[in-house]
Each structure stands twice: as C-alpha cells, then as structure tokens.
Amino acid sequence: xxxxxxxxxxxxxxxxxxxxxxxxxxxxxxxxxxxxxxxxxxxxxxxxxxxxxxxxxxxxxxxxxxxxxxxxxxxxxxxxxxxxxxxxxxxxxxxxxxxxxxxxxxxxxxxxxxxxxxx
Amino acid sequence: xxxxxxxxxxxxxxxxxxxxxxxxxxxxxxxxxxxxxxxxxxxxxxxxxxxxxxxxxxxxxxxxxxxxxxxxxxxxxxxxxxxxxxxxxxxxxxxxxxxxxxxxxxxxxxxxxxxxxxxxxxxxxxxxxxxxxxxxxxxxxxxxxxxxxxxxxxxxxxxxxxxxxxxxxxxxxxxxxxxxxxxxxxxxxxxxxxxxxxxxxxxxxxxxxxxxxxxxxxxxxxxxxxxxxxxxxxxxxxxxxxxxxxxxxxxxxxxxxxxxxxxxxxxxxxxxxxxxxxxxxxxxxxxxxxxxxxxxxxxxxxxxxxxxxxxxxxxxxxxxxxxxxxxxxxxxxxxxxxxxxxxxxxxxxxxxxxxxxxxxxxxxxxxxxxxxxxxxxxxxxxxxxxxxxxxxxxxxxxxxxxxxxxxxxxxxxxxxxxxxxxxxxxxxxxxxxxxxxxxxxxxxxxxxxxxxxxxxxxxxxxxxxxxxxxxxxxxxxxxxxxxxxxxxxxxxxxxxxxxxxxxxxxxxxxxxxxxxxxxxxxxxxxxxxxxxxxxxxxxxxxxxxxxxxxxxxxxxxxxxxxxxxxxxxxxxxxxxxxxx
Numbered sequence: 283x284x285x286x287x288x289x290x291x292x293x294x295x296x297x298x299x300x301x302x303x304x305x306x307x308x309x310x311x312x313x314x315x316x317x318x319x320x321x322x323x324x325x326x327x328x329x330x331x332x333x334x335x336x337x338x339x340x341x342x343x344x345x346x347x348x349x350x351x352x353x354x355x356x357x358x359x360x361x362x363x364x365x366x367x368x369x370x371x372x373x374x375x376x377x378x379x380x381x382x383x384x385x386x387x388x389x390x391x392x393x394x395x396x397x398x399x400x401x
Numbered sequence: 402x403x404x405x406x407x408x409x410x411x412x413x414x415x416x417x418x419x420x421x422x423x424x425x426x427x428x429x430x431x432x433x434x435x436x437x438x439x440x441x442x443x444x445x446x447x448x449x450x451x452x453x454x455x456x457x458x459x460x461x462x463x464x465x466x467x468x469x470x471x472x473x474x475x476x477x478x479x480x481x482x483x484x485x486x487x488x489x490x491x492x493x494x495x496x497x498x499x500x501x502x503x504x505x506x507x508x509x510x511x512x513x514x515x516x517x518x519x520x521x522x523x524x525x526x527x528x529x530x531x532x533x534x535x536x537x538x539x540x541x542x543x544x545x546x547x548x549x550x551x552x553x554x555x556x557x558x559x560x561x562x563x564x565x566x567x568x569x570x571x572x573x574x575x576x577x578x579x580x581x582x583x584x585x586x587x588x589x590x591x592x593x594x595x596x597x598x599x600x601x602x603x604x605x606x607x608x609x610x611x612x613x614x615x616x617x618x619x620x621x622x623x624x625x626x627x628x629x630x631x632x633x634x635x636x637x638x639x640x641x642x643x644x645x646x647x648x649x650x651x652x653x654x655x656x657x658x659x660x661x662x663x664x665x666x667x668x669x670x671x672x673x674x675x676x677x678x679x680x681x682x683x684x685x686x687x688x689x690x691x692x693x694x695x696x697x698x699x700x701x702x703x704x705x706x707x708x709x710x711x712x713x714x715x716x717x718x719x720x721x722x723x724x725x726x727x728x729x730x731x732x733x734x735x736x737x738x739x740x741x742x743x744x745x746x747x748x749x750x751x752x753x754x755x756x757x758x759x760x761x762x763x764x765x766x767x768x769x770x771x772x773x774x775x776x777x778x779x780x781x782x783x784x785x786x787x788x789x790x791x792x793x794x795x796x797x798x799x800x801x802x803x804x805x806x807x808x809x810x811x812x813x814x815x816x817x818x819x820x821x822x823x824x825x826x827x828x829x830x831x832x833x834x835x836x837x838x839x840x841x842x843x844x845x846x847x848x849x850x851x852x853x854x855x856x857x858x859x860x861x862x863x864x865x866x867x868x869x870x871x872x873x874x875x876x877x878x879x880x881x882x883x884x885x886x887x888x889x890x891x892x893x894x895x896x897x898x899x900x901x902x903x904x905x906x907x908x909x910x911x912x913x914x915x916x917x918x919x920x921x922x923x924x925x926x927x928x929x930x931x932x933x934x935x936x937x938x939x940x941x942x943x944x945x946x947x948x949x950x951x952x953x954x955x956x957x958x959x960x961x962x963x964x965x966x967x968x969x970x971x972x973x974x975x976x977x978x979x980x981x
Contacts (some may be wrong), residue, residue: 370590387436
C-alpha cells in the first residue's frame with residue numbers, strides 16, 4: 283500500500299507537469315553551449331501555442347539576476363532569431379495576453395574542462 | 402518475504418530521495434524564474450539538495466517513519482524557497498549568506514517589517530496542513546526499521562560520521578568545491594549553476610574559516626616601534642589634490658614580450674609616461690583573472706599573503722567596517738566615489754564598497770543611456786566620460802576609484818573589433834589563434850591608453866591640483882599567445898609584473914610602490930593626507946626597502962595586516978603610538 287502511494291507521487295508530478303504544459307511548444311535552438319566558447323551566441327526560437335483561451339503571446343527575455351524585458355509580442359505560432367547576445371543563464375519567457383507564464387527556456391553551458399581563468 | 406520487504410523499503414527510500422532532490426531543484430528554479438530543468442543534472446543540483454536530504458535521513462533514523470520524514474524535509478524546502486521567492490519578488494535578489502548572518506540580529510521590529518510581505522493567513526493554513534500530514538504519517542505509518550534493526554544503528558553511525566567529516570574535517574569544502582559546483586566570481590552565476598542553497602553553504606563555509614588567522618600583539622608592537630619614528634609631511638587642506646585612480650582591466654606592457662619592441666605606436670600615452678619617469682611596475686596577487694584580489698589590496702593596503710584562505714576578499718572578509726583608501730580620503734574631507742562599468746552585484750562590490758567608506762558607487766545601472774560597448778563590454782571611453790562627469794562640481798575634493806572592463810577577455814573572437822585593429826604590427830611566429838588574441842588585446846588596451854591620455858589632458862586643462870593613478874589589475878588570460886611569445890626577462894607569464902602610471906601637477910615627489918598593497922599608501926602619502934596609523938606604517942615600510950627581507954618584520958607585517966583586515970588595528974595600538 284505504502285509503496286503504491288510513494289510510486290504515485292512522481293507519476294502525479296509528471297501528470298501535473300504535462301497538464302500544465304499542454305498546448306504549448308517552445309523551443310530554443312541551440313539552448314546549450316560550451317563554456318569554452320565566446321560568451322555571446324545566436325539562437326533560434328520557435329513556438330506554437332494551441333492552449334485554450336490564449337489569444338496572443340509575448341516573449342520576454344532576461345539575463346542572470348535581471349528583470350524581464352519585453353522582446354516583442356508574437357503570433358500564436360512563430361519563429362524568431364536572436365542577435366549575438368545569447369549567454370549562459372539568459373531566460374526566454376513565453377507569456378499569454380494576461381501575463382501568465384506559458385513556458386520558460388534558460389540557456390545553459392557545458393563545463394569547459396580546460397578553463398584556467400575567470401575574471 | 403523478508404528480502405522482498407527489504408527490497409521494497411529500499412526502493413521506496415531511494416524513490417523518495419530522488420523525488421526530494423528533484424522537488425528542491427524545481428523549487429529553486431521556480432523561485433528564481435529559470436526553466437525548471439536547467440542545470441538539473443549538474444553537481445550543483447545534488448549539492449543544493451543535500452541539507453534537505455540530511456534532514457530526511459535524520460528524520461528517518463530518529464523518527465523511524467519514511468513518509469513523515471520526507472514531508473518534514475520537503476516542508477523545510479518549501480519554507481526556504483517560499484522566503485527566497487518572496488525576497489526575489491520584492492528585492493530582485495535571492496537569499497544569501499548575509500541573510501543568515503542577519504538572522505543573528507533578528508528582533509521584533511524586523512519580524513514586524515517582514516510579516517508585511519506575506520499573507521499570514523495563507524502561510525498559517527499551509528503550515529498547519531503540512532504539519533497535520535506529517536503527524537498523520539507519524540502516527541499511522543508503519544515503522545521503517547524493525548525493532549533492534551542493525552541497519553538503523555549502522556545508519557546512525559554513518560550519519561554522525563559523515564556529519565562530523567562534513568562540519569569538522571573539511572567535508573564541506575570538498576563537496577561544495579568551487580570548480581565541481583561551477584561556482585563563479587559572480588554570485589548570480591553561481592546560483593544559476595549550483596542553486597541558492599549551495600551558494601549560501603559555500604559562502605558561509607568560506608566566511609567562517611577564511612578570517613581565522615593568528616594575530617600576535619607583540620609583533621604589532623614591534624612593527625609600530627620600528628616604523629613610527631619615520632615622519633611624513635601633511636599638507637594644509639587647500640593644497641590637497643583631487644585623486645583619481647583607475648584600475649584598468651588586464652592592462653600590461655606588451656613590449657615585455659620578446660619580438661615586441663615598439664611601444665610608442667601601440668600605447669603612446671603609457672610610453673611617454675615611462676620616458677618621463679611617471680611609471681613603474683608592481684607585483685599583484687593574481688593572474689589572468691581574480692580582479693578583486695588586486696583591487697582589495699590597493700584599496701585596503703592589506704597584502705593577501707597575510708590571509709591565505711581568502712580567495713575573494715569582497716565576499717569573504719568578515720568585518721562590519723573596512724578601513725580603505727575611501728575611508729582615508731573621507732576622513733580628510735573628500736567625497737569618495739567608486740565607478741564600475743558593470744553590475745554592482747558583481748564580485749559583491751556593492752556590499753563591500755558600502756562598508757569600505759565610499760560615499761557613492763556608480764555602476765552600469767546608473768551610467769547615462771548614451772554609453773557604448775566596445776567588444777563584449779562597456780567601453781573605456783564611456784567610463785572616462787562618467788569619471789569626468791563626477792569631477793564637474795566644486796563642493797568637495799574628490800577621490801574617484803574607477804574599475805574598467807573593456808579589455809576583459811575572451812580575446813579569441815575575430816568578429817567584434819573595428820578597423821583600427823589593422824594598424825597593429827604583429828610579432829613574427831604567431832599562430833592564427835595567437836594573432837587574433839594579440840590583435841584584440843592590443844586594440845582594447847590601446848583604447849585604455851587613449852582614454853588615459855584624454856583624462857590626463859582634461860585634468861591639466863581643468864587647472865586644479867590632481868593625482869591621476871592608472872594601473873593594470875593582472876596580466877590577460879590568453880589561451881594561445883603565451884605559448885607563442887615568451888617574455889624578455891625569461892620569466893613565465895605568472896611571474897610578470899603589471900604597470901602603474903602616475904600623472905600629477907602637485908610637486909610632492911614620485912610614487913614608490915613595488916606591490917599592489919603598497920600603492921594606496923603611496924598615493925595618500927603623495928596627496929599628503931592626514932592618514933591613519935596603518936597606512937602611515939606600511940608607507941614607511943615601503944620607503945625603508947632594506948627591511949623587506951627581514952624575517953621578523955615580515956612576520957610582524959602579517960599580524961598588522963590581519964588586524965587591519967578585521968578592522969581591529971586601532972584596538973591593537975595605543976593612541977599616540979604612531980605620529981604624523
């Protein structure tokens with residue numbers, strides 16, 4: 283009985299996550315970079331929102347520890363290319379017309395094994 | 402049947418353990434506004450969950466209930482991240498080690514202040530529900546371990562042993578290792594990689610041990626007696642100059658390289674300063690990075706070799722108030738301004754400069770809207786504009802300490818520099834990668850040189866007494882160039898010295914500063930300030946170069962430096978011990 287109860291917890295979490303994200307696709311490519319590379323990159327965003335009640339979306343962007351800035355309103359389905367300013371920790375937030383968060387994508391980096399220096 | 406039962410229990414235990422780790426990480430990401438899965442499978446996420454895992458294990462071993470223990474650990478996580486979320490929401494920054502230090506001084510007024518930020522009714526209901534659930538499982542859940550279970554006793558021994566290793570034998574340092582967790586010099590980046598909890602544990606661990614260096618009062622007495630008899634003159638207030646110090650990112654003398662002989666065409670202002678006898682070299686405590694190590698030494702006059710466990714002084718120095726050049730100038734009626742073309746939170750400068758006596762800290766957020774980047778970072782031109790803007794009013798004498806960032810690496814990118822780069826004559830024998838590094842680096846330090854010249858011209862035209870000091874914080878971090886170019890003195894890159902330049906229209910002699918921790922004392926001496934005992938003593942030590950190899954003096958220096966770093970030097974000397 284207890285095992286069933288415990289096993290159901292992650293399952294519930296997965297169902298909840300799937301339920302919350304249904305009807306929302308948001309991809310950033312590439313989303314991971316090598317930390318050995320230069321700090322600024324270009325990525326391509328692609329989104330498709332078919333969630334009921336959502337009539338318009340906006341994309342916000344913020345760097346690490348910074349406030350969100352509106353990067354532009356968009357159609358429910360669209361693509362957009364960034365400039366060379368995509369860096370570790372940069373977060374793209376897709377919000378609906380009421381400002382509710384539909385999805386977030388955060389850029390990450392892969393450890394640079396040979397790195398010797400910091401600032 | 403027994404084996405099957407043990408297997409099921411183990412499976413349940415590990416499932417909840419993994420679930421706890423994932424939930425803690427998701428709460429961390431959610432409270433900070435990141436994608437929930439970012440850096441989830443990094444060591445940082447594991448380290449971030451450890452305190453809650455320990456709590457889970459503690460509950461399991463002592464309460465002997467699996468799910469109740471899980472709920473208790475999860476509740477601790479929820480409370481922590483609820484507070485973190487609220488702080489981030491209102492103040493725009495997550496919980497930090499300072500918040501835990503702050504808890505020591507929590508009083509009724511502070512609680513009254515903070516309770517305004519939460520819905521007490523909702524929080525109380527939530528806590529009651531969660532405690533009810535924990536109690537429910539506590540009373541109705543079957544025991545996890547059987548009576549007299551050997552595994553439980555072994556678990557207790559292992560738990561206590563790991564706890565002792567963690568807290569008393571350096572375990573924390575090994576688990577929350579800077580590289581393993583991908584911590585950064587920048588607090589928010591550390592949190593991105595390793596989570597709020599990991600960052601706080603790392604900072605607290607460093608904070609608690611790094612300042613514990615022995616101080617011998619007899620050594621302090623010896624040092625004071627030895628150097629207090631040398632006198633230094635003090636100027637009347639109306640003679641005192643404005644003092645501008647610029648810490649120039651990665652500025653070095655490229656003509657120290659073999660195959661590079663022409664300095665005038667690369668850095669004309671610096672080359673002229675050398676010819677005029679207005680330049681020198683000094684040893685700095687870092688190479689390729691670690692800017693604040695040099696910065697701290699210059700500002701505080703404290704050599705970091707006296708504090709060998711301190712890696713990042715602005716984050717680790719444990720003192721309510723720090724004596725620095727800013728406080729020295731402040732006591733002499735100056736207005737002390739710090740300028741940095743980056744975020745104030747970087748390297749924890751904002752907090753440190755507050756306790757260091759600066760009256761104002763102008764960061765990137767306060768720069769004018771028309772500032773421009775050059776390469777990846779804010780240009781030295783824009784920073785110089787900001788410096789000049791701070792010199793326009795006549796209310797008080799000015800001490801300005803500016804930290805540049807334009808020449809910061811990486812230098813490998815070949816698509817960010819403008820046409821001026823073509824004028825650089827390349828040394829022979831460079832690989833393609835080294836050529837790009839050399840060109841980009843020279844481009845940026847030549848901008849720094851140009852801006853030094855512009856500021857010098859401005860100060861000359863302004864016609865008021867001034868001292869302008871300019872120095873490099875460390876050598877640049879090249880990945881390739883050091884392999885292709887050696888130095889004329891035959892020493893490795895890490896052993897090279899960085900340049901300093903001093904321009905002034907006050908006739909008080911030249912600077913003597915062979916190390917970065919002596920530079921500040923030399924500047925206040927040049928400005929003829931009425932300085933504190935510490936700066937007087939190290940300046941006299943610097944002038945009396947014969948003593949630098951004296952073992953007793955060196956030992957005594959460690960004690961006075963440690964005492965000064967903790968803001969206690971005044972307590973360790975008697976009034977009148979050091980005369981002007």
